[in-house]
Amino acid sequence: MGSDVTMKCGFLEDDASVSWMNGTDVRARHRLDGPRLVLTHVDLGHNGLYSCFQNPLGERRDTIILRIGTIPREPVVSCRSNTYPKGFYCSWHLLQPTNIPTEFQVEVQHNRRVLDVQKDHVHKYKISMVLFPEVFSSFPYRVNVTATNALGSASYAISFEESSIVKPDPPERVVATPIPSNVRRLEVSWTSPSSWPEVDSFPLKYFLRYRPLIKDQWQHVELSESTSHTITDAIAGKEYIIQVAAKDTEIGTWSDWSVAVHATPWMDQPKQITSTTDTSEPLLETKPSPQPASPEPRNGGTPVGGAYMPLPFSTPLLVGAVLLLSMW
Template sequence: MYLKLTILLGAVMVPLNIIGTTAGQTIVDGVITQCGQIGSNITLICKNAVNGVAEWRLNDSEIMRTRDMELTGTSLTIFRISKSQEGQYSCHNPESGKAYSTISLVLGYPPGKPQVTCWSVRYPLNVVCSWKLENQTYLPTWINVTYRYGIEDAERCSNEETLQGNCTIEDIQLFSKTPYTVKVTATNLLGFRSTISQFIVEKIIKPDPPTDVSVSPIPNQPKKLLLQWKPPVTWPDPSLFLLKYRINYWPEGSTRHRMIEISDQTSYTLSGLRSRALYFVKVAAKDFVDNGISSDWSPTISARLWSN
């Protein structure tokens, strides 16, 4: 059974002994693989049967008639099929038990619409787009990703990146009002869905959180704490493309958080604090001129104020 999403790009790998059959079917080494959608009605046809009669088995066990299935001559119809009914079906001569044909029934869903997000974490070097499907398909699902700037020719994301679930757009055009267009298409044997997303680079800037955040008491300063941090390691040039920072802090036991925004510095003295109290602090980064959105918060850290 296919329990994981398989993502491929470009040419589909096909065994040399596959014979094409009807839609949703392939034959490998004499075994027919048939694909069906969970919850639908599925009909299996016994090929090579003689006298118009066949006995059906599932995983070598005889199939008993129920209200959810119908046996008509050499065909087997299963109504509102469930994932538990996936398996290897075979039809046999009722008298000799000789197998006429074998069908490996694989069940799943067509892909849902891809949910696409694009962010420039390493501005101004690149944009990274990623995606996920609305649903689990239970079937091998191929992902194809293309992008273009304005009306330029579309470019295809690399196979290696697509397998990892993302696509990096290099050499991005800065300060342009012309959008980029990204198209993600998910395809399996039951269907396909596409999503087209557009963005302006400066509107999707989102730095990673600051790193090496620390807070410590200041000797002989019972109402102050020293907060220090470093710019995100993924931000290419903080001296040229400046960042500003948001500081969120609060004392132990309080639900009231204070917020401070500072520009282009990597330390700050928190003052006016409660003596001997334990304070919690976290920091976020944002593009200096307010393009895009703030980073996620850094991990929360804490320190107690200095006391004799």
């Protein structure tokens, strides 16, 4: 990368005249030296298929696939045992890509003995398993990884004691549930990681952390071997986020945190408000009173002189009697 690359057209003599193509005419910065094509300051943009043709007939004499890459640097190596005391695995990576095929060779030694290595057929940057030859060994392990490609190679080695690489996988099946009628409690349970082979002989302890979503500060509880815990200081009505980590009770480091679960403490159902009517005294129905009947119009002559004189009830009878006497 960044240097010059020279490609020669087959076995032609140094005085041969040739033309080069890379799909079209070679447009990258270059120079011709007889049957040779010299590309200057190459980078990934120079990758491709190059063909050369002998002049003047234009016969193709050679085809070259060019891939630009770099020499590998020392790989970064790490090892871990998540299946203690069964074995451990190692992984590595390059800080800078080589951009060309690179192979890795791994050698593991313990007490001057080379151990068998099970390669991971899916990930080339990992060995899937190295069995512990013994448990509680005082001899360190040494792992050497060599990266090799067409341009060169580089190696890196690490040494460690078995106790320093023990790190379980996170606990599994974490469940948090509210406790009926307890507005400040949450019941949390989980199972040990399925990858840990002998939980009875090599027990795990656990670390629980929880917080309400409305706060950033975690609360922590360390537990010895128990796979459940009751949170008693939850804030009523607030949603909580909860995670658990695991560690061998004697050696190693804590696992990563488990997948987060969410739960809200029990919330009392609001009481239903109902309206009631006191029926101890009967309600009296009120009806509008009927309007008094209008008096019927009275028949009577017009008073003499236009003056109206009210007559007593007996007056018409007396008048009638006077008229009868005068007719006789």
